[in-house]
Amino acid sequence: MNAPSLKAGVIGAGAWGTALAQTLAADGQHVRLWALESEVVDAVNKDRQNPLYLPNIPLSPSIEATGDIAAMGDRDMLLIVSPAQHLRKVVAQAPAGTALILCSKGIEAGTGLLMSEVAAEVQPASPIAVLSGPTFAHEVARGLPTAITLACADADLAAKIAARIARPAFRPYLSDDVVGAEIGGAVKNVLAIACGVAEGAGLGLNARASLISRGFAEMTRFGLARGARAETLAGLSGLGDLVLTCSSTNSRNFSLGKGLGEGQSARDLLSNRRTVAEGAFTAPVLREAARAAQVEMPVVEAVCALLEDAAPLAQVMDALLARPLRAE
Numbered sequence: 554m555n556a557p558s559l560k561a562g563v564i565g566a567g568a569w570g571t572a573l574a575q576t577l578a579a580d581g582q583h584v585r586l587w588a589l590e591s592e593v594v595d596a597v598n599k600d601r602q603n604p605l606y607l608p609n610i611p612l613s614p615s616i617e618a619t620g621d622i623a624a625m626g627d628r629d630m631l632l633i634v635s636p637a638q639h640l641r642k643v644v645a646q647a648p649a650g651t652a653l654i655l656c657s658k659g660i661e662a663g664t665g666l667l668m669s670e671v672a673a674e675v676q677p678a679s680p681i682a683v684l685s686g687p688t689f690a691h692e693v694a695r696g697l698p699t700a701i702t703l704a705c706a707d708a709d710l711a712a713k714i715a716a717r718i719a720r721p722a723f724r725p726y727l728s729d730d731v732v733g734a735e736i737g738g739a740v741k742n743v744l745a746i747a748c749g750v751a752e753g754a755g756l757g758l759n760a761r762a763s764l765i766s767r768g769f770a771e772m773t774r775f776g777l778a779r780g781a782r783a784e785t786l787a788g789l790s791g792l793g794d795l796v797l798t799c800s801s802t803n804s805r806n807f808s809l810g811k812g813l814g815e816g817q818s819a820r821d822l823l824s825n826r827r828t829v830a831e832g833a834f835t836a837p838v839l840r841e842a843a844r845a846a847q848v849e850m851p852v853v854e855a856v857c858a859l860l861e862d863a864a865p866l867a868q869v870m871d872a873l874l875a876r877p878l879r880a881e
């Protein structure tokens with residue numbers, strides 16, 4: 554007889570949390586989904602929709618939405634899908650000791666901590682895994698194929714989680730490099746802003762490819778300095794997600810950069826938006842962490858200058874292009 558499947562909860566009902574709940578419920582298994590907004594709870598339970606964050610996707614009847622995180626007490630695993638800057642307070646409300654699968658991509662402002670480090674601080678008894686990779690929520694929710702990195706130090710737990718989340722079109726690859734998986738997802742959001750700027754300013758596809766490649770060099774330098782493994786950074790959660798996010802206006806980060814490249818102000822672009830562009834929050838924290846580790850990240854520095862409106866685009870571009878010539 555097969556071992557019973559893990560009972561799954563999802564904390565955070567934005568686009569990605571809702572798409573993950575839909576994926577986990579695809580075979581009819583019950584999934585509990587916590588939403589901050591009561592209108593999301595009602596829409597999921599009554600109309601089988603999440604019009605606020607994932608419109609036009611009919612949701613499975615086996616998703617049960619709740620506004621009460623305490624209702625997650627009977628779950629065997631919790632997918633944490635809040636914006637990175639809210640992860641600390643959300644995880645603090647989760648039941649102690651339940652396996653946490655972190656799906657948010659970012660670095661905490663103020664502390665410079667990765668999401669696994671934040672979670673370990675507030676829930677020291679909870680095993681931690683990271684799920685990351687090229688995953689536009691609306692594609693995953695429609696059942697289109699992708700592959701992800703599932704990173705966890707405990708190989709037995711990773712295998713159990715993988716068995717619960719894998720679908721024919723949602724394929725986890727296992728890793729024990731939690732830090733590497735997190736750094737890829739956090740850094741690519743900042744680099745996607747840079748590629749969006751290139752698009753918005755009409756700099757051409759050569760410029761975009763150069764930014765992806767030199768940005769990946771920055772991701773690798775920073776990752777190695779933080780103890781990540783190079784092969785993780787070159788995998789789905791690093792290079793895979795970097796290529797996706799740097800290539801499409803379906804990315805909120807790329808779109809933000811495109812607006813900057815077209816001459817709109819960061820303040821206007823970021824005000825009053827309901828959805829999250831994580832790179833805008835990660836960029837200054839990443840810059841500080843890189844400087845502290847004496848890791849050069851000129852593309853990240855350029856993105857920060859544009860987000861802070863510290864210099865016009867032409868000047869930021871000139872500074873990037875005037876850097877001393879060096880070996881690749």
Ligand SMILES: NC(=O)c1ccc[n+]([C@@H]2O[C@H](COP(=O)([O-])OP(=O)(O)OC[C@H]3O[C@@H](n4cnc5c(N)ncnc54)[C@H](O)[C@@H]3O)[C@@H](O)[C@H]2O)c1
Nearest residue numbers: 566567568569570589606635637639657658689690828829
């Ligand atoms: N959307 C995607 O395609 C995708 C894919 C992979 C990973 N992610 C990551 O998942 C995380 C969540 O992104 P998303 O796209 O699901 O969100 P979203 O932009 O669709 O929605 C915003 C989310 O923020 C929540 N929120 C707002 N204020 C909050 C508060 N004070 N406390 C707690 N939560 C609050 C909302 O309830 C909502 O769930 C991010 O770190 C993102 O990088 C997103």
Ligand SMILES: O=P(O)(O)OC[C@H](O)CO
Nearest residue numbers: 686687688689804805806
């Ligand atoms: O829309 P973005 O830029 O937040 O990207 C979403 C996912 O992280 C893509 O894997």
